[in-house]
Each structure stands twice: as structure tokens, then as C-alpha cells.
């Protein structure tokens with residue numbers, strides 16, 4: 001740590017002490033002259049790669065025109081262009097947009113919209129979910145106790161149902177899915193009546209909670225339960241969106257059309273921008289003036305987002321699907337040789353590798369060691385999962401086969417050295 005770093009609040013955990021001078025594609029050039037292969041994408045943000053030229057150019061051009069055209073006062077062209085661009089990629093009925101700055105803000109906004117639209121107070125989230133760190137989203141987040149430690153009691157009206165994490169339960173995927181749906185119905189019968197439940201909020205692929213892909217039957221079951229009871233289904237695509245899973249949005253893998261979708265991270269390639277998408281008829285039930293914000297829909301961020309959507313449409317989503325297969329094959333080959341790798345799962349370039357000790361306990365320390373060794377060899381990886389025993393693979397979607405192979409080689413070397 002250098003002297004100045006001492007003045008940065010220690011509430012931020014530091015996974016590395018790299019000072020990034022410059023980012024370019026899949027690489028971080030550090031101030032000390034080292035170059036790292038970045039397979040974190042800033043936690044799933046720089047899907048187009050660091051400083052994609054089209055995104056840089058769009059932002060640069062917009063900065064010279066107008067930076068802040070506050071949305072309550074003015075419309076600006078990038079805002080309108082972004083709504084048009086998103087209508088091309090978001091599931092059909094979700095044609096109207098609200099913009100804010102962070103993922104948590106989008107989730108808070110989605111819940112406020114659902115409460116207004118239904119007149120109901122409660123919401124249901126899932127075990128292991130991560131929706132943010134603000135007061136309400138903290139109550140919606142159950143991936144780790146650290147996010148709520150010493151902040152309790154949290155906002156009321158949030159109920160938690162199990163997520164079909166088949167590997168954790170040790171059951172067959174379909175059996176887990178049906179059990180979770182039964183438990184959800186039980187929750188609606190025992191804790192929050194359907195008539196008091198505004199929304200069910202789900203990550204279509206569980207992110208921070210361990211990179212878990214649910215069976216389609218689970219998400220379709222949620223759709224059915226919501227339709228039966230007039231509950232709104234919110235898909236949180238903050239991490240799984242913008243091409244990450246090899247489709248523009250993860251819901252497309254499951255033929256799921258939610259009532260509300262939240263997005264952030266990959267939306268603007270690193271500019272702080274988040275959004276809520278919903279059908280116009282639903283947005284019309286959100287009383288004008290009851291929600292908003294100073295910066296949401298910032299002109300530079302929107303210009304970067306329009307460019308981001310354009311870049312993703314030029315083959316990056318397909319590349320994510322293709323490179324995801326290469327990465328998955330490589331990781332599964334490693335799994336067959338390394339018994340501590342208990343599970344390899346994911347969609348596209350959102351892949352989790354779960355480490356389990358021979359006695360069935362999470363191999364948290366080993367994951368820490370492996371990630372540390374990768375860093376020593378200039379590959380940046382992150383972990384996830386309640387116990388931190390899942391290595392998450394989220395390279396930029398521009399990643400090449402050579403870069404994937406380099407990543408796999410470094411990871412295999414780190415595993416061998418740690419075993």
C-alpha cells in the first residue's frame with residue numbers, strides 16, 4: 001500500500017493493490033509496468049472490453065456537446081437514442097425505460113414501481129441473491145451475511161425463498177427446481193399472502209451467490225405463479241445482461257418474459273448507468289414525480305450505452321456464446337483431473353467453478369490461494385458464492401480463444417502449485 005492509498009476508506013475490500021494506469025480490451029496496464037489479463041471485467045461491467053474505441057469516441061463526442069441535461073428539465077438525444085436502442089434488444093413488451101446510476105438504484109426503483117402498480121407491500125427474493133447495498137437492497141441480498149452485518153434490523157416486507165442450487169442441495173436439477181417451486185407456494189401460503197405480494201425478484205442466473213444456472217422449469221414456474229396471483233415478476237439482469245450469457249439477456253435462454261427488468265453493469269461499458277424496463281401500461285401506473293434522481297440518464301453515460309449496444313450487436317454476443325463453450329470445455333477437462341473441483345456451471349461467459357473439500361465442506365482457502373497465484377502470474381480472477389469457494393469467470397466478451405487458453409493455462413498452473 002502506498003501513502004495515498006491509506007486515505008481510501010478500508011470499508012472497500014482490496015482484492016489486489018494494482019494501480020491501473022490504463023485499460024485496453026482484456027488487459028489492464030498497471031502503474032508499475034505490469035500487464036494483467038483481466039477476467040473480471042470490473043465485476044461484469046466492461047463487456048465490450050476496457051475502453052472500446054467506439055464507446056470512447058461516443059463519450060468523448062458527447063462531453064463536448066452537453067454533459068448534464070437533467071432529465072426532469074430537459075430531454076437529450078442520447079437518452080432518446082438509448083430508449084430506441086434498448087427496444088431492439090429487450091424482450092418485446094418491455095418498451096419503456098427509467099434510468100438511474102447503479103444496479104441497487106434500479107432494484108429499489110423496480111420495487112417502488114411494483115408497489116405502486118399493484119398497491120401491495122411485500123416482495124419475495126431468493127436465497128443467495130445479490131441486489132445491492134442500499135437500505136432496501138441490503139434486505140433483498142442474502143448471498144453473504146457480511147452485506148448486512150451490524151446493519152440489522154433491515155427493511156421489512158422482504159421474504160426469502162430457496163433458489164434451485166442443485167449442487168448445494170445434492171439433488172437432481174429438476175427435483176431441486178420442483179422443490180423450490182413448492183417452497184415458494186408454501187411461503188405464499190404461510191408468510192406473505194399473494195394479495196400482499198407485489199413482486200418476485202429473481203436473478204435469471206444467480207451471480208454473487210455462486211453463478212448458479214436454474215432449470216428453465218423454475219423460471220417458467222415463477223412466471224406461472226406470478227400470473228396466477230397478479231404478482232409482478234422482476235428479472236434482475238444487472239450481472240447476467242448485455243451479452244454476458246451468450247444471449248443479449250439471460251431470460252432469453254429460458255423463454256421468460258418478465259414484467260420488469262433491471263439492468264446496469266454492462267449497459268454503459270463502465271459509465272455509471274442503470275435502467276428499469278417495463279411495458280408502458282405498467283410504467284403508467286407509477287405516479288409521476290414519486291421517483292427520480294439528479295443524474296439518472298446522464299447524457300455521457302447514455303451516449304456510451306448507445307455505443308455499447310451497437311458494439312454488442314456486432315457479433316459480441318455470439319462471441320460470448322462461442323468463447324463460453326471453449327472456456328467451459330477447458331474447465332470441465334480440468335475438473336476431470338482435479339477432484340477438488342466439484343462443479344463447473346454457467347452460461348456463455350458467466351461460468352463458476354466450485355471447489356469442495358473431500359469432506360464436502362467448501363474449499364474457501366484453496367480458492368483464495370489459487371486466485372492469488374493467478375494474480376502473481378498476471379491473470380485477475382474473482383471468487384463468489386456464500387463461502388467464497390467459487391471461482392467466477394467473466395472475461396470481456398471480446399475475449400479471444402488465445403486469451404481463454406492463456407487464462408486456462410495460468411489457472412491450471414495455479415491449481416497444480418496449490419494442490
Ligand SMILES: Cc1ncc(COP(=O)(O)O)c(C=O)c1O
Pocket residue numbers: 043101102103104105107130131132133203207208236237238239240264265
Ligand atoms: C444481480 C445484481 N443486482 C444488483 C447489483 C447491484 O449493483 P450495483 O453494485 O451497481 O449497485 C449487482 C452487483 O453486483 C448484481 O450483481
